[in-house]
Amino acid sequence: MSIRKIVPTLAFSIATLFAGAAAQAESLSIAATPVPHAELLELVKPVLAKEGVELDIKVFTDYVQPNQQVAEGHIDVNFFQHKPYLDSFNKEHKTGLVSVGLVHVEPFGAYSQKIKDIKELKDGALIALPNDPSNGARALLLLQKQGxxxxxxxxxxxxxxxxxxxxxxxxxxxxxxxATLPRILPDVDMALINTNYALEAGLNPVKDALFIEGADSPYANLLATTEAKKDSPAIKKLVDALQSPQTRKFIQEKYQGAIVPAF
Known part of the structure; x- marks a missing residue:
């Protein structure tokens, strides 16, 4: 066979091989809030691609749609919440979403533009809290811890x-x-803010918080999906990637204590 015939044949074989690999790639959709969840997913996306999983990241800015979309089967899995919130959502909406792995803790903190130290907080001060049951309670527990x-x-x-x-x-x-709490800081004396929203607003939890949860917080952020999909090989690969030493190193170096690994 001549060289002219070999080269096109070889090129066709390679193209066919890559086309076959692409066809075998499994798509996995995931709902996430922007920071740090979507950032961590972008980190592991190339790793999953090498394992035959194409990660389709869909970014949301609220705490309701990510669960509804997964519960209704429009999205495979989500990454934005902790277990107390998931339990509360399941109870309120009669859904049966389950956790498939813990990833990180976002220490919950108190912020203010009017005072620099909690000792300066005046009687009758106006405090803003999250209005969802689990995070509202989390804020109250933190206020209680401060006396x-x-x-x-x-x-x-x-x-x-x-x-x-x-x-x-x-x-x-x-x-x-x-999600609105960082924006209303000028209008209140203090606000208790989830770290993901604090980071999005340019706040540094380590430096800017008047007080903050410790790394032993029970509110670890997790991956959630339906009972039917919890044993999905693609989701298991996602969990492994997010709980890898590489992800741990990324969290520690990028967030400098504002977020801590929970694995």
């Missing part, structure tokens, strides 16, 4: 402002959607 309030049940992870037993400084509370 600012006392809850009727000090360990109630679904406490609301109605469960406050003692409020010596007569603090006032405004409950708002979590």
């Amino acid at each position: 600012l309030i006392t809850l009727k049940d000090p360990s109630n992870i679904l406490a609301t402002s109605r469960d406050i037993a003692e409020n010596p400084k007569k603090l006032k509370f405004r409950e708002l959607e979590a």
